[in-house]
Amino acid sequence: MPFADANRPAIGVSLLKAGLERAFAELEFLSQTYGRKRIDCVDNILDMRYVNTLFPKLRDSGLGVELFYEVKSNLRYEQLTTLYDGGLRGIQPGVESFSNEILRLMRKGCTGLQNIQLLRWCAELGIDAAYNILTGFPNESPSEYERMAELVPLMCHLQPPVVVSPIRLDRFSPFFTRSSEFGLTRVRPTVSYYYVYPLGRRELSRLAYYFDYDYEDGREPRSYVDNLRDEVNRKWWNVWFKQPLEARPRLDAYCDGRAVNITDTRAEAVAPSHRLEGLAAELYLRCDSAQSLSSLQREFGAVADAAEVLKALEGLIASKLMVEMDGQYLSLAVMRTRPASAQLGSDHVYANIQQAPAA
Incomplete structure (x- = not known):
């Protein structure tokens, strides 16, 4: 269902299951009907078939839409340029980490350097990349966060992450359905539910979608993540968002x-x-x-x-x-x-x- 975001001059539309002609027709209709060039595609992920079908058609049409898409981070340069030529101007790439070890734990199918190269190419082409760094994966090595902290001063010319945040335990996710296998224990409804619903834990456990948890090995990720978060804040966010655009490092x-x-x-x-x-x-x-x-x-x-x-x-x-x-x-x-x-x-x-x- 298309929607208009009151906080941003954009229209959202899901195109994942639409055929090429229908997808193009929907984008054309939305752009011309509502007078908006910025369209946020709300599919969970970009259908890679569109790289060589929909986006060349958009490029040749002169429609002039500016699209936002969630994408995988292992795009090749030629794929990214094709997407850009067809109107891609914003992405949410599945970066999540710059550590090979942690990315393997996530089963992301990409490497830390692939994530960095995507950010470089986005900077070159002028594509806004909104991504997150996730922390607290079961069995992760604390030393990986020290390695990432050392990368921050080298990468401060590239777009910084939106947040450095702990992983969230959602209902139906592998961490939820196989929590003991991943070393997560005391899975329970997130505490905010208790302030919203006058229910007990048993009832909330059936209702909740978000859950708090502990680690079976007793780890406290904040103890080894805070240095990375501080580096991102001082040497990346501050130089990007607390000084003029022209003063950003290059x-x-x-x-x-x-x-x-x-x-x-x-x-x-x-x-x-x-x-x-x-x-x-x-x-x-x-x-x-x-x-x-x-x-x-x-x-x-x-x-x-x-x-x-x-x-x-x-x-x-x-x-x-x-x-x-x-x-x-x-x-x-x-x-x-x-x-x-x-x-x-x-x-x-x-x-x-x-x-x-x-x-």
Whole structure:
């Protein structure tokens, strides 16, 4: 059922089960009938079939709608650009964490670096990304939150999370139906229900949708999560929301022939500018998406030995321009211009990256 949100000039509509023609017709009708270009699609998740069907049709139609969708965070760059060209301007990606270990516990099917690369691409294209960091998963390692806290100063040029929040136990979720299997105990209606309904615990247990819980091992996640929350608050939210837009930190990359020029205004920048050339520039462009060390050493084996590739990567990490996570490497700068194949004069794999205008 479509709805109009009084707090935002948008219309909500569920398109998940609609066919291509019907989905397009509904968007066209809503936009023209209510004079709104911003439309929030309330499907639980974007139907990936729409990437190569609905969104190219929207692009070619000239309808000019601006869509919001909930999406998976493992989108490829070419998928995201297709969505953007078709009108995608806001997403709620299933980021939830930047820790590989915690993402595996969630069974998310993505990695921490994939989540970071999505935020980089959104910054490049101009897509608003509203996401959360969830905490308190059963059997998680407290040290993972220290690792994430160390990432915050490196990522402060990207959009911050909306909240850093404990997981919520909902009725019918796996954590609810198999709570003992996940090490959750004393599952009970959330305390706020007692202030709303004049009922006892037994009755509320049948009525409630949200539940409080304890951990079987007695852990208190707040004791090891607070440092991450403080880092996000001081070094991310504050620099984004408590100072002018133009004062937000930036880490921007511009291609100049075979070189890459980078400007860095982050508080912990090693230098305000960098010029990458040769192997360093090629590796930086290749790590626009996360790459393993072994694949990079194979790919660049004709121009550099394995030790040289590793040394170049370590130099980029030392300059705080790149991050490594579990043997995967990712460039951090937002690409404001991309290399064209003609510029590079090469059939190298990264030479086929589509040229994009500066944001």
